[in-house]
Amino acid sequence: MNGGYTGKILNVDLTSRKTSIIETAKYEDWGGGHGIGSAVFWDLCKDKTVSGFDPGNVVTIMTSPLSGTNAPAVAGRTEVQGIGVQGYPIEWFTRSNFGGRFSGMLKFAGWDGIAIQGKADKPVWIDMRNDDVQIRDAGDLWGLDTLETQEEIWRRVTGELNDWWSTGRGRDNGRTTQRPAVLTIGPAGERMTRVAALLHDAGNGAGQGGFGGVFGSKNLKAISVIGTGGVKVADPSALMAAREWSNKYAIAGNWDNYQPAPFGMGFHSAPGSAAAAYAPTPPIPIGPMGCMACQHNCRVRFGGGQTNGSSCLDFLFYMWDARKHGGKPTQVLQDAVDLVQRAGINTFEMEGTIIWLANLYGMGLIGRGKKIESSLPFDQIGETIFAKQLFDAIVEGKDIGKDLAQGSARAAEAWGRYDEDTASGVLPLQAWGYPQHYDARTEVEWGYGSLLGERDINEHDFNIWVYWVPTVATLSGAQPPMSAEELSELMAKKLVPYSDPMMMDYSDEGIYSESMAKLVAWHRHYTRFYKQSLAYCDWSWADFYNTYGPDHVGMTGEGEQKFFNAVTGKNITFEEGLETGRKIWNLDRAIWVLQGRHKDMEFFTEQNYQVGAVPGFTTFEAPYVVPVHENGTWSYKNVAGRKLDKGKVEEWKVKYYKLEGWDPESGCPTRETLEKLGLANVADELAAAKKLPA
Amino acid sequence: MSGDTEGAVMAENEGKKALTRREFVVGMGGAGVGAVLGGIFVHGILLPDEIVALPASEGYLLVDTKKCAACQTCMLSCSLAHEGETSLSLSRIQVVSDPFAGYPEGPQQNQCRQCPYPACVEACPTGANHVDAANGNVRTIDASKCIGCERCIQACPFTPSRVEWNFEEKHSQKCDLCSNTPYWDQKGGPGGKQACVELCPLKAIAFTNEIPIQGDKGYFVNLRKGDATWLAFGFPDGDNAEYLSAPAAQAGEGTQ
Helix, strand or coil, X not given: CXXXXXXXXXXXXXXXXXXXXXXXXXXXXXXXXXXXXXXXXXXXXCCCCCCCCCCCCCEEEECCCCCCCCCCCCCCXXXXXXXXXXXXXXXXXXXXXXXXXXXXXXXXXXCCEEEEECCCCCCEEEEEECCEEEEEECCCCCCCCHHHHHHHHHHHHHCCCCCCEXXXXXXXXXXXXXXXXXXXXXXXXXXXXXXXXXXXXXXXXXXXXXXHHHHHHCCEEEEEEECCCCEECCCHHHHHHHXXXXXXXXXXXXXXHCCCCCCCCCCCCCXXXXXXXXXCCCCCCEEEECCCCCCCCCEEEECCCCCXXXXXXXXXXXXXXXXXXXXXXXXXXXXXXXXXXXHXXXXXXXXXXXXXXXXXXXXXXXXXXXXXXXXXXXXXXXXXXXXXXXXXXXXXXXXXXXXXXXXXXXXXXHCCCHHHHHHHCCCCEEECCEECCCCCCCCHHHHHHHHHCCCCXXXXXXXXXXXXXXXXXXXXXXXXXXCHHHHHHHHHHHCCCCCCHHHHCCCCCHHXXXXXXHHHHHHHHHHHHHHCCCXXXXXXXXXXXXXXXHHHECCCCCHHHHHHXXXXXXXXXXXXXXXXXXXXXXXXXXXXXXXXXXXXXXXXXXXXXXXXXXXXXXXXXXXXXXXXXXXXXXXXXXXXXXXXXXXXXXXXXXXXHHHHCECCXXXXXXXXXXXXXXXXXXXXXXXXXXXXXX | CCCCCCCCCEECCCCCCEECHHHHHHCCCCHHHHHHHCCCCCCCEECHHHCEECCCCCCEEEECCCCCCCCCHHHHHHHHHHHCEECCCCCCCEEEECCCCCCCCCEEEECCCCCCCCHHHHHCCCCXXXXXXXXXXXXXXXXXXXXXXXXXXXXXXXXXXXXXXXXXXXXXXXXXXXXXXXXXXXXXXXXXXXXXXXXXXXXXXXXXXXXXXXXXXXXXXXXXXXCHHHHHCCXXXXXXXXXXXXXXXXXXXXXX
């Protein structure tokens, strides 16, 4: 028996307000989530070069076959794709995803995903109750914040739910005690800003890409779904056994032998590890909060409920509060996060923007009577009043908010500061207009992945082990749990089919090596399939090193496909999943080529070539301690101060292109490569657009 | 949900305080009987006013909502173990959460209480909903005998009803402490394991052989106090108005 898929994808044309069904079976080979999303986008979006704001843009919201199951750290995540509006200078086809329970509820309602085309003539919301799909007027929802919208839709669908709710009268109708799962935009999305997010429940956001603004351009306020069905599982006993097996790698299975993890991310990490540190001083009570079927439950519920579920960068973007108030977060942070989440603004974009504004203010370039005129209270950065006025300005398109609503890259261009500020690092962008997350000069796999793609990758698979763990250990004077040599040996076992220990060499030579090209390729293929198509959560997977694993070896290479096979009844190997990831990565690359991608435009911002990596200058990095192999010896080394050599990066790009079977002159996948992957139709479309390499 | 007022008023002793059936069922009414009869193999005993006492279940689920992360692993594992599919609607424990509510509010863990005096069993006209002597007297439903009248669902005194309607197979079902899990290769029931207990990531569900004090106090317990792992996370173990983390509370930093 096949399991995991419901068999149908909802196709919504907002222009005609008609819906239809796409059969999932046609796309099953893509796995789920991102793979299916890219393939559906490819088929439905007739002109892939239009703006993200164009009604012709197609947005896909996809589940995984594991959504709604009890597989750990995967069941609640939802993948969003389409032409984004955040990318710069081109609005790349892009992705984001979010946690919670939306994908599970979609499956329970009988849907593998949603494709949205067109533009409604006035604001609408989509009301999904099992098979019944209605496009409803959202005139009275327009203007509500993300929290208010969800609560209002809950009231409209199930009322004040505290009992069993039925989809209708009679014994044949499904029943549930659950609230509808709602995905919504706030005022920032309604105003079609490029910095708007999609929000679901408390703190689950899809920010990158600016899909909030895309929803706004389609006059789509929200999607609500409630389902009373279940997910068919091919081998239920195997799935139960797999979940029990994975418990051995989690705290739950080692409760009486709890060992703090080396870093607060990973399968073995503690509940609340993504948010507990941001509780204000004086303290308020906090408890754990998790996504569907998660073993980790990394987020927290705060006393009073303000900022529930927010995590990591949702808070970090305004740690200016702590800087201003004795080094610890205060109620100011809670208020700022609450404001940004309710407005539906992408917190990651705010991270870079506020750093930039603070720098411009410090340079005397912005403020009343300054070169960049603004009445915002820059001397109050770190206080609630500045956060509120900044967000209001962006939402209302007033003061500098008019430009910042277009994202910091476009604002810098409008203010004539892009070249200078991205070269100096005053505006901390890395590539494609996205704020720097981790430093391309030091942790190169992060930078390369972002550069070869279309956005900040936000994939911590290696980041934990090549950056955070050795860096934190160095700062605290402790020994990392693995030596650099042991790390290279572990990764050589895990990173099939390459199995090259030199992939962990982040030395001045290693970062331009063939081995680094293999590492980046493995990462692109792994994440495209396992994390973005099957939807394994970045906060728990990949599981390389595990505190509780035999010899501390984690589940990656065994765990991912174990759950997939139990649910679907398929029998893929880990490497076959990686190959599907390669196929998805190539399809995405082909879409970018159609949009104008070429080798000659794949550059980091100039700061990466001109300025040494300075800890703490751009975003929030600590010293850059990474594994290196020098003079025949492995060690961890602080590589702070390193710049990238532009010529060597260009040579490395060619190594990478060749490894992927892409044309070294253009960076475009060749016909041979595409046909090997079963993508001859993609090659044909590239050829028709005169984009296929000769 | 009905069940609150239907049924006769039971006179404990003529001329003394009268209990409604709900008070009997929800409160202490059956506990003493069950406790006395625990371990004695009887099918029932006739009490005054024609209330039939049944042998007490040999197992109970206890929950701590202040530990619950509302991840619903318990629900999905329950339905998977029993039905072979993952479905919130078919789970025999129902966790409901308001994501915007502040700690310690938010999650509700609605578990079957294996009532010493089970109104759902009493309400069943066919014996489908019964006390399973072969599995530690757990209150459970023989689907083959269920005629779908839903009286047991209505009779459950709790909201939402702990007996649920399986609309796919058209019968009632309820928690059996995993005594019948075709899709879980573990021995379940009062003498074995329960999927929700085993797989809860926060250890927010516990199993006991002892009959809890009848009432919320007996079934909603503090599983945090004394749990060194829980405290290591920095979460609070307070029982009353104080929910600060233990270290913060010890330091006297602020109050709720």
